[in-house]
Amino acid sequence: NAGVTQTPKFQVLKTGQSMTLQCAQDMNHEYMSWYRQDPGMGLRLIHYSVGAGITDQGEVPNGYNVSRSTTEDFPLRLLSAAPSQTSVYFCASSFQGSLNTEAFFGQGTRLTVV
Amino acid sequence: AQKITQTQPGMFVQEKEAVTLDCTYDTSDPSYGLFWYKQPSSGEMIFLIYQGSYDQQNATEGRYSLNFQKARKSANLVISASQLGDSAMYFCAMREGGNNDMRFGAGTRLTVKP
Numbered sequence: 125n126a127g128v129t130q131t132p133k134f135q136v137l138k139t140g141q142s143m144t145l146q147c148a149q150d151m152n153h154e155y156m157s158w159y160r161q162d163p164g165m166g167l168r169l170i171h172y173s174v175g176a177g178i179t180d181q182g183e184v185p186n187g188y189n190v191s192r193s194t195t196e197d198f199p200l201r202l203l204s205a206a207p208s209q210t211s212v213y214f215c216a217s218s219f220q221g222s223l224n225t226e227a228f229f230g231q232g233t234r235l236t237v238v
Numbered sequence: 239a240q241k242i243t244q245t246q247p248g249m250f251v252q253e254k255e256a257v258t259l260d261c262t263y264d265t266s267d268p269s270y271g272l273f274w275y276k277q278p279s280s281g282e283m284i285f286l287i288y289q290g291s292y293d294q295q296n297a298t299e300g301r302y303s304l305n306f307q308k309a310r311k312s313a314n315l316v317i318s319a320s321q322l323g324d325s326a327m328y329f330c331a332m333r334e335g336g337n338n339d340m341r342f343g344a345g346t347r348l349t350v351k352p
Contacts, residue, residue: 166329228285
């Protein structure tokens, strides 16, 4: 099983450029989320989705956009990249409404904005 | 407000010795789950162990055990017989009942010395 697949693995952007980070899962999980990881701050929730057509904001949503047209895919869009968005991004998925199930993570995307 | 606190940015342990990584949490929800993840230098997030708020016994998984002290709101990870491969970042996370979000602490970097 592929699990959670993120692309690309690395990306360099210029300030003001836009891009989409792709995330796909093949475990039929309803819940998907995006985190960013910064040194000393752990993982912070950007956006999440509880199913196709439903998305909501997490702790740090500004500058990011998401959509969920299918159960499998949950892309994250940077509308106008800023150096403050330099980070490692993780997509995660899990079964919804189940307290004890682990979240499965993608391999991460290391994004640098210059 | 920070809900998960990991007060040890870095820890060192001698190979074959045991080590405890601290985690305290804050919630008013009586139903919650606590998770520990390992992140090696390769970057992936690896699920290690889970403890539910209603679990009567401390969770164990091989060399990993969770010292769960509910009244103190602490969920410390104990790694027995440390191995060089245990060198990694370790994250404590919590999911509250009725909420799919998983919130993370800042992490502890563990280094195992030969």
